[in-house]
Amino acid sequence: MLEDRLHAREKLLFFNKEYIAEFVYGGIDGAITTFAVVAGAEGANFNTSVVIILGLANLIADGFSMSVGNFFSTKASRDNFDRHKATEYWEVDNLPDREVEEIREAYAAKGFQGELLDQVVEVITSNKEVWVDTMMKEELGMTQDDKTPVKTASVTFISFVLIGSIPLLSYLVAGSGLHAGNTQLFLYSSILTGVALALVGSLKSLVTQRSLLVGIGETLLLGGLAASLAYFVGDVLQKAFS
Amino acid sequence: MLEDRLHAREKLLFFNKEYIAEFVYGGIDGAITTFAVVAGAEGANFNTSVVIILGLANLIADGFSMSVGNFFSTKASRDNFDRHKATEYWEVDNLPDREVEEIREAYAAKGFQGELLDQVVEVITSNKEVWVDTMMKEELGMTQDDKTPVKTASVTFISFVLIGSIPLLSYLVAGSGLHAGNTQLFLYSSILTGVALALVGSLKSLVTQRSLLVGIGETLLLGGLAASLAYFVGDVLQKAFS
Numbered sequence: 001m002l003e004d005r006l007h008a009r010e011k012l013l014f015f016n017k018e019y020i021a022e023f024v025y026g027g028i029d030g031a032i033t034t035f036a037v038v039a040g041a042e043g044a045n046f047n048t049s050v051v052i053i054l055g056l057a058n059l060i061a062d063g064f065s066m067s068v069g070n071f072f073s074t075k076a077s078r079d080n081f082d083r084h085k086a087t088e089y090w091e092v093d094n095l096p097d098r099e100v101e102e103i104r105e106a107y108a109a110k111g112f113q114g115e116l117l118d119q120v121v122e123v124i125t126s127n128k129e130v131w132v133d134t135m136m137k138e139e140l141g142m143t144q145d146d147k148t149p150v151k152t153a154s155v156t157f158i159s160f161v162l163i164g165s166i167p168l169l170s171y172l173v174a175g176s177g178l179h180a181g182n183t184q185l186f187l188y189s190s191i192l193t194g195v196a197l198a199l200v201g202s203l204k205s206l207v208t209q210r211s212l213l214v215g216i217g218e219t220l221l222l223g224g225l226a227a228s229l230a231y232f233v234g235d236v237l238q239k240a241f242s
Numbered sequence: 243m244l245e246d247r248l249h250a251r252e253k254l255l256f257f258n259k260e261y262i263a264e265f266v267y268g269g270i271d272g273a274i275t276t277f278a279v280v281a282g283a284e285g286a287n288f289n290t291s292v293v294i295i296l297g298l299a300n301l302i303a304d305g306f307s308m309s310v311g312n313f314f315s316t317k318a319s320r321d322n323f324d325r326h327k328a329t330e331y332w333e334v335d336n337l338p339d340r341e342v343e344e345i346r347e348a349y350a351a352k353g354f355q356g357e358l359l360d361q362v363v364e365v366i367t368s369n370k371e372v373w374v375d376t377m378m379k380e381e382l383g384m385t386q387d388d389k390t391p392v393k394t395a396s397v398t399f400i401s402f403v404l405i406g407s408i409p410l411l412s413y414l415v416a417g418s419g420l421h422a423g424n425t426q427l428f429l430y431s432s433i434l435t436g437v438a439l440a441l442v443g444s445l446k447s448l449v450t451q452r453s454l455l456v457g458i459g460e461t462l463l464l465g466g467l468a469a470s471l472a473y474f475v476g477d478v479l480q481k482a483f484s
Contacts (some may be wrong), residue, residue, distance in 0.1 A: 017303045017322060020318045021319045028310055028311035029308050032311075033307060057475040058475060060471070061472045064467075064471055065271055065275060065469075068271075068274070068468045072261070072266045072464075073266045077262075079451075079452050080259060086451075111366055112362075117360075120358075130352045130353060137385065141369030142385060145382040204321075208324075209316055209321075209327050210321050222313065226310045230307060232299075235304070
């Protein structure tokens, strides 16, 4: 079955599809931010070890900062859901007639009519939880998300550090002692940034079953644009600091 | 009515509650990242104008990088929804018995039974779109999100730049010519970073109707931790570049 095949593929990727959005977000930002640090260090002719230290320090700090933002973002989404749910409970208690009518409208839109519609409305509104749940889904189009702030923040951090360390790989492999100003190491890092973006793009496409080529292409295009901007800023930074 | 009062409050805030998650995410990351740049510049005794240039350049580049990550994150979420919807259409076409049974289970759980349950299942499964829509909401707990990638990315960018410029305010007010190494300007910037985080925290609480004090407190606590880490990294950066 298609669904089983999807599940198998997801297990193969060791990746929970639910968190693909967080992984993409953290990975893209991690790769570009690290590239910006490397770009800033490049012109300054730093030792490889300095680039590695700067890159890793930035990965941790920026990754943590992004995770904190993500934590409160997920929390705000959940709070927003809870607030709407509380409002629906309030309305069911205080404006039952209006809420009954809204259930009726929702089920009429599904094709129910006449006596059957009356009966359906009666069953749904006889249980307050079912009633509110139906209002949330049908009127507001909101479903409870299983994703907790701690989990989305963790996936963001892991992805930021994991994908964000790829642009540093050439420096890590070269080891310390070599000059980072070395055009070749920076060229490798630029290519690796492209690889990191393509990796995120292809993972995204695999999980969401969109065209692989389009997925890689669009990530490289917009990500490359952001990286170019970051390079320019890195250059400004480097000139200011030197 | 409560809901009307909520809508009025949202209009008062000139803020669409739907995008509160993106605003919180971009704002927190923007404030902390800018503070990191200011912290790095502080030890280096830069001119105020240099700090402003560095800060603004970072705001644009990092804000754009984050928006690109957000764009693909929202896109991945939507693609994930579309993929599941396609799977449900496939299942309705190829495994109708199983899918009819799942609708039956969903409505039995709502309190329907006997002949009424049969009738409800019949009406729902007589329209393929209603059938799939019900499977999406009831089985998968997924609803179509109105938020488009362009909109979530735009809110992220605007919030990043808007909130992220607050830690720069002391330098902007002081104007160019003064020394940024000036401990006072940096102290103001630290306080302003706290104000920026508190602002995001309180806006979040206002929209989601949670305790204002808790909202500000938790944002200040975790955001302050991230800012401290960023300060440390800024320090490392400054020592490396000088």
